Amino acid sequence: MDEESYGGQQAPTKQPDYMEKFFKEVERAKAAIHRVKGATTTIKQLQDEAVNAIGSEPEQAVSSKLATILTQANKDCALAKRVLEGLKKETETMDRRQQQADIRVRENLHANILQTLVAAVRAYQTAQQVYSCFYSSSFLKFNLAKTLFCKNLTALFLRLFVTPGIVGVQISSQGKGNQAGQGGEA
Secondary structure, three states, X not given: OOHHHHOOOOOXXXXXXXXXHHHXXXXXXXXXXXXXXXXXXXXXXXXXXXXXXXXXXXXXXXXXXXXXXXXXXXXXXXXXXXXXXXXXXXXXXXXXXXXXXXXXXXXXXXXXXXXXXXXXXXXXXXXXXXXXXXXXXXXXXXXXXXXXXXHHHHHHHHHHHOOHHHHHHHHHOOOOOOOOOOOOOO
């Protein structure tokens, strides 16, 4: 390459092969992390679908989707972890005196991506736990709704049909005589 093609400036130097390989692996880890983040979002969406699922077929469809997503996301987590471990080991074997700048770039980028992976995995695990807690209790949602309905119906019945005076008469007439102010036998 001549100097004219770069506006009179010296042509940029090519990265060493080991750094090009490093950046390719970094992109591979980033792509896996991105897929884990996408799985987290999908798990949250599946929770909404599970709420609306009525019957065993829709629930099984949601469960099937979830199983597929979890399998792939777990593979992506493992891939990102393996890639980062490999990059760290490779960086540790480099000569610090001759490749100091490259090592610093590699260590900083590794730390940044590792932090991103940890955050993505935490969010993924949290989404799994929330879904699991929600889904495991979803079979109770009908019974819970029925119980709440019955309690509310009972409370409404008591407010409408059982007045404090009547309850007082009923209670007082069961043993101590009538204490509701109507006089009675002692």
